[in-house]
Amino acid sequence: TQPTLEERFVGCLLGLAVGDALGAHFEGQPTAFMERKYNSARQLLHSPPPGEIWYTDDTQMAIGIAETLVRCGRIENSVLCERFAENYLPQRGYGRGARYVLEAMRAGHDHQYLAETLFPGGSFGNGAAMRVAPVGLMFRDDHPTVWREAHASSLPTHVHPLGIEGAQVLALAVALASTADELDRESFFETIAERCTADEYSGPLRRAARLDHVRDLGLFGNGIEATASVVTAIAAFGLTPESYGETIGNAILLGGDTDTIAAMAGAISGAYLGVGAIPSELLAKLEDRKQGRTYIDQLARDLYRAYEDS
Ligand code: 8NA
Ligand code: MG
Ligand code: MG
Ligand code: MG
Numbered sequence: 001t002q003p004t005l006e007e008r009f010v011g012c013l014l015g016l017a018v019g020d021a022l023g024a025h026f027e028g029q030p031t032a033f034m035e036r037k038y039n040s041a042r043q044l045l046h047s048p049p050p051g052e053i054w055y056t057d058d059t060q061m062a063i064g065i066a067e068t069l070v071r072c073g074r075i076e077n078s079v080l081c082e083r084f085a086e087n088y089l090p091q092r093g094y095g096r097g098a099r100y101v102l103e104a105m106r107a108g109h110d111h112q113y114l115a116e117t118l119f120p121g122g123s124f125g126n127g128a129a130m131r132v133a134p135v136g137l138m139f140r141d142d143h144p145t146v147w148r149e150a151h152a153s154s155l156p157t158h159v160h161p162l163g164i165e166g167a168q169v170l171a172l173a174v175a176l177a178s179t180a181d182e183l184d185r186e187s188f189f190e191t192i193a194e195r196c197t198a199d200e201y202s203g204p205l206r207r208a209a210r211l212d213h214v215r216d217l218g219l220f221g222n223g224i225e226a227t228a229s230v231v232t233a234i235a236a237f238g239l240t241p242e243s244y245g246e247t248i249g250n251a252i253l254l255g256g257d258t259d260t261i262a263a264m265a266g267a268i269s270g271a272y273l274g275v276g277a278i279p280s281e282l283l284a285k286l287e288d289r290k291q292g293r294t295y296i297d298q299l300a301r302d303l304y305r306a307y308e309d310s
Helices: 005-026 031-037 041-046 057-072 077-087 096-107 111-117 133-138 143-154 161-179 185-193 199-208 214-220 230-239 244-253 258-273 280-285 293-309
Strands: none
Touching (some): 005 057, 005 161, 005 244, 005 280, 041 244, 057 293, 096 111, 133 161, 133 258, 133 293, 185 199, 185 230, 214 230, 214 244, 244 258
């Protein structure tokens, strides 16, 4: 049976958080280490780390975006910055540039100038893409709006065209996944690729449509640059659309930026399959204080209601 749309909203946000929190255990590990430790995604999923799993900046910032959409119905820059700054906890593990920008935001300093000058041309890290999934849900019926609002959601920290387009690509993947009843892989990848302006995305997206073995997933990259992680996450989903666990497991087995790639892949998979597809043992391990599991579940339902009312 198909998940309801509300279950897809919840699946997307909790799928993002669980991918992030499980992936965070392996962040920065070389691929070879992961391959020695685990034979398969299934094995990784069946022997998760003991105790609670804690999410990182990826989920924390996705929460800020969802809160903004619930409150405003669109990306309102000042509200988004307020949510990012208020939610900011350095121990969640933010990117180097993001940390400077968010600390300036929090202190009431000129954070936009920093975002534009810290790196030449702005940041092309995957930080805009890792948090953008709620935008894909909210504007799922209207691709040009997904593209425009994903752009707006990037600007507080990521002004580099490749950082922005990475977020646009990921948001559109979420929008399409939340709409599909049975994934047509070819048209899924083509619909995203044809909206891209950067060959760095359209080329790999078209190759990902033809990916047929998990051993080739790593060819799309496992780094913190948006161009080395966004298509990887979408490709992990495209390889095993029927399984949330295999999707995030395969993403994590790549090593490198595991929390972020699994967060992005988990958000798409959850939007497609609904919250019921997230293994309950994993979901039960997700931290549940303050803005934890219960909060994220409710936030996703609030976002669903905001979507229905729009
Ligand atoms: P960001 O904007 O600081 O970008 C991340 C990194 O990408 C930067 O620190 C640079 O090394 C590099 N970079 C980005 N743009 C440029 C450029 N124009 N020229 C040269 N180098 C550039 O942060 P972000 O929000 O994009 O990063 C997201 C990542 O940070 C995610 O993986 C997330 O999980 C987090 N992260 C956390 C830890 C941790 O401390 N646990 C480690 C790595 C990443
Ligand atoms: Mg992180
Ligand atoms: Mg990361
Ligand atoms: Mg309506």
